[in-house]
């Protein structure tokens with residue numbers, strides 16, 4: 001017999017670790033189940049073995065092992081979805097820390113109007129402005145409500161940045177479009193790499209408003225709210241896809257788990273793949289979860305009062321579908337909510353070449369460091385004459401370009417991909433160029449969604465999740481518009497050559513090249529149980545002792561990277577669990 | 592098995608073999624030239640590929656990544672050895688790939704859908720290219736002129752050739768990818784001999800500390816590369 005547990009948490013990433021910390025603080029006994037293995041910086045991050053591109057980002061040491069489970073993907077509903085057999089377009093995490101161990105560290109808040117995008121668009125342009133088939137929705141929570149939790153998260157992550165406005169006063173040269181903050185960043189902004197500094201000057205000359213990317217890479221030594229320590233980042237260039245060897249990049253492993261592991265109320269079970277949340281006969285209450293020990297292949301059921309899903313966006317959706325939590329979304333009848341509003345992130349990377357006397361040293365970098373402009377993000381510009389919804393920050397985020405990645409990506413688009421001419425361009429591009437990204441929003445559509453695949457199964461016999469996704473006209477035009485704004489910046493940089501890359505009309509989503517791991521939606525938050533799977537506290541509308549934490553909650557994809565928002569939503573949900581739910585368990589919002 | 596640091600065999604082989612000259616040395620790339628000499632003295636014995644397959648790889652990889660004024664090519668960098676050693680890792684057995692059937696083909700943008708892992712792709716792909724070479728030119732790939740070899744590679748890349756079960760383009764992409772990996776991975780894995788790939792790009796390898804070099808106003812980074820095992824150049 002297993003003793004009774006107050007709360008089970010599925011997944012040991014940021015979402016799970018934040019919830020585990022909060023719930024143990026509230027006095028609950030917490031068991032965290034993680035399908036992957038144990039991971040700690042002294043082992044996975046140890047220098048110099050961790051500074052190995054082949055073993056790291058290329059052979060994908062730290063990411064999800066697709067041989068055990070994956071998903072199937074198709075562009076449109078009339079196609080047969082096929083398995084995502086090799087990691088490429090996105091790289092989900094696995095193992096303690098989740099993708100929080102190998103993320104880059106760009107740590108944003110949110111553009112306030114993105115939280116109420118439907119209302120904001122209608123107020124400005126009228127309801128007719130929203131294209132047919134676009135499921136534009138509000139989150140049901142405001143920036144002011146979330147602000148304390150953004151602040152809390154930044155102080156846990158040790159975020160480096162420069163503020164614009166704190167408590168109504170302009171305090172620095174930060175992002176003029178960013179909302180008011182209750183406090184400054186805990187650490188000063190990361191230094192600009194040479195490439196970023198060139199972009200900053202050029203963007204200013206072109207009339208835009210450059211700012212330092214907020215980075216969960218420590219610009220100084222830092223001790224966080226929990227007493228966990230970080231060392232200063234040295235721009236080693238091995239953030240993205242790697243475990244930071246210097247304890248400089250925020251991760252659950254460095255910033256939360258060291259204290260959590262010492263708490264007798266907390267236990268962590270690695271190699272525990274949760275198969276489903278168990279429900280009682282009414283299907284309105286969870287009784288616990290059933291997991292498989294991936295080493296022994298033995299199934300175990302644990303009982304608990306509260307179940308938190310923090311398994312990452314699409315794994316959360318998969319677990320809900322496997323468990324019968326909520327009603328599966330059906331795009332034909334437009335009913336159900338689980339799987340609805342699946343979204344991603346538009347991203348295109350353009351390239352600018354500087355004169356041969358100038359070396360961009362692209363191997364120098366930090367995952368979260370860089371300079372961005374928000375002039376074409378969110379509702380910061382007039383969409384009226386443009387006729388699309390959404391926007392993109394534009395940035396130089398030199399995270400450290402390594403040689404294999406550079407070599408694989410060089411050539412193409414009409415230029416040789418091998419041979420001596422290819423080598424010429426590879427060497428020239430590596431030494432003298434820099435990348436500029438348009439990293440933008442992606443709206444939700446009625447025929448873009450997640451459900452269960454009818455054919456393929458994972459290693460545990462469960463159906464794979466099926467993703468139906470492609471780029472739509474609204475988002476393609478948005479990307480094209482924003483990319484066109486890069487040209488004057490590149491000119492002001494003194495570019496000798498530029499390659500502006502944008503999405504093309506009708507271009508389908510391609511699973512073969514890395515874009516981002518910023519997948520969202522599928523179990524979204526909202527104020528209406530007909531159009532959202534979870535309420536504004538991230539509580540299942542249908543099973544009130546299940547909370548679903550992650551970017552699955554986003555009704556549409558925003559221009560910013562998701563993790564800052566995920567962390568704030570986790571602290572927000574935890575706050576309401578602690579202050580309200582635990583006193584009287586039940587729905588926090590009446591359906 | 593993953594290669595470990597306890598086996599810095601490349602270093603011990605390279606040590607002490609100074610003084611080999613070649614035209615690359617003029618551009619300062621002395622280190623891999625030494626490695627090349629070491630290789631000639633003690634050639635690598637492939638364990639996965641047979642002699643004919645290995646010869647194909649030496650020729651084909653050199654066409655993909657030829658020695659030129661930029662620096663060494665695939666042969667000097669040990670790319671074929673790298674490939675052979677990779678064939679003995681979980682990667683070659685597709686252990687991180689989802690390899691459950693059914694295997695249905697679909698549009699290219701939905702990704703790889705063949706029932707073959709890298710080991711199979713090489714076995715079948717090399718046999719297929721050799722067959723194609725004999726058919727088109729009456730000789731095996733390695734016996735052809737560079738121009739003819741390039742014609743074959745161009746045809747594979749362009750997608751007009753089927754190699755038995757395998758589309759020529761799939762084999763081409765596999766070969767190109769692994770060739771470039773071999774040119775630029777840490778020498779721990781048998782390629783990038785003498786750090787020649789990194790020198791070419793000005794990549795400092797495992798230095799991983801640029802505290803004082805975040806912004807030097809576009810100056811070239813002054814320190815040469817170092818490998819995981821401590822080899823420098």
Ligand SMILES: Cc1cc2nc3c(=O)[nH]c(=O)nc-3n(C[C@H](O)[C@H](O)[C@H](O)COP(=O)(O)OP(=O)(O)OC[C@H]3O[C@@H](n4cnc5c(N)ncnc54)[C@H](O)[C@@H]3O)c2cc1C
Pocket residue numbers: 010011012013014015016033034035036091092093094095096097098099100101102103104105106107108240241272273274275310311312313315319367368517518549550551561562563564566
């Ligand atoms: C290379 C890379 C760079 C990135 N850079 C940035 C960035 O700069 N900024 C940013 O904001 N975001 C970035 N991201 C995204 C970021 O990593 C994610 O948003 C974030 O980690 C999500 O946290 P999470 O806790 O929701 O999920 P995860 O970190 O994915 O954690 C979920 C955990 O749940 C486990 N799990 C899943 N299913 C089960 C199951 N059935 N049973 C048990 N356990 C399970 C997984 O193994 C995993 O460990 C990046 C991602 C990648 C891959």
Ligand code: SF4
Pocket residue numbers: 217218232233234235236237238239243244245246247248249365366367
């Ligand atoms: S760049 Fe900085 S934060 Fe990133 S891995 Fe290196 S030291 Fe860590």
